Amino acid sequence: MKTHDVNINTFATQSLAALQEKLRDIHMEAHEWTRLSKCLQAASDAVRQLRAFTCGYKFKDKVEEIRFFKHEKPELVAQYLFYQQLVQLKGDAPPGNAEDLFKYYRQHLIQLQQADNQHASFHVYCLSGSTERDEEYFIRSHIAADPLSDERFTTGYDMLRAWWLAHELLRDHLITAIQKGNVDTTAQLAWTAPKVALIELLYSLHACQVFNNGKADLRHIANTLETVFNVNLGNYYRTLLEIRLRKNNRTTFLDQLKEKFTQRLDDIK
Numbered sequence: 187m188k189t190h191d192v193n194i195n196t197f198a199t200q201s202l203a204a205l206q207e208k209l210r211d212i213h214m215e216a217h218e219w220t221r222l223s224k225c226l227q228a229a230s231d232a233v234r235q236l237r238a239f240t241c242g243y244k245f246k247d248k249v250e251e252i253r254f255f256k257h258e259k260p261e262l263v264a265q266y267l268f269y270q271q272l273v274q275l276k277g278d279a280p281p282g283n284a285e286d287l288f289k290y291y292r293q294h295l296i297q298l299q300q301a302d303n304q305h306a307s308f309h310v311y312c313l314s315g316s317t318e319r320d321e322e323y324f325i326r327s328h329i330a331a332d333p334l335s336d337e338r339f340t341t342g343y344d345m346l347r348a349w350w351l352a353h354e355l356l357r358d359h360l361i362t363a364i365q366k367g368n369v370d371t372t373a374q375l376a377w378t379a380p381k382v383a384l385i386e387l388l389y390s391l392h393a394c395q396v397f398n399n400g401k402a403d404l405r406h407i408a409n410t411l412e413t414v415f416n417v418n419l420g421n422y423y424r425t426l427l428e429i430r431l432r433k434n435n436r437t438t439f440l441d442q443l444k445e446k447f448t449q450r451l452d453d454i455k
Contacts, residue, residue, distance in 0.1 A: 194243050195250065198236060198258035205232040205265060222273050229266035236262060241338045248325060255324040255344040256312070263344075264351035271356050284367055291360045296405050298353045299423060305346055310427050312347060354421050361418050364409070377415035383439035384411060385422045386429065390440060 192200075205228060212224045236259065245251040275294060280286045302309065311319065323343040335342075377384055388411055391397065392404045412419055419425075429436055 194254050195258050197239055198262060201232050201236055202262045226269040226273055229269050233263055233266045237339050252320045252324040255341050259344050260348035260351055263348040267348055267352035268355040288364050288367055291364050295360055298357055302350060302353055308346055309350055313427055314431050357421055375415055377417040381419055382425055385419060385425045386439040389426060
């Protein structure tokens, strides 16, 4: 890839596309540890190239710099963080039976959620499309002095964004693995409505404390719904934040349930 006369956001986008193509090729290999090792190395090489390009690049203006540290860099770095975490996760996995492995995966899902919750306000800011604090978050001049970081390649907050994206990838990976191991495919119901509808129901059931005398945690309820209805809810906390930001009706599905149930009652002869 020729780097002269290429702006940094184009370079980052092309680098991510090239990395994803390389990862697809690597995933054709049979041996899991070989795949993971090669994926991690490919992602590491891509980040190193992006870092070298960035350190020698002069941003044209704040708009270009904000876009890079808010969107382009986190997307690519998240790939490296995802494979780094996945290698560690596989290496630390218990050697016992499938039940022990799935318990380990569920515990890790809880840890991911707890980590994301520590910076929930920042994630809401990014998800909502807000821009009023972009210069504070995504301009390098605002970074606190840190002798362990290269101030030419980070604002600090871009790494929070990258970690969150990496957690999304790892969360989807774990949920898929759990579903493949736990789902009984005989006579199974499949959720065919939008996932956001089931997430409305998930949080409503949890808020009403209808399971185990109110002692069932959100993760347990979510895992059960995913298994029963053969659906991957993804990052349902992020979806909750998006529901919260709805400008009109924030309980679309719940209102539909009430309407349809009332109609059913009225139709009884």
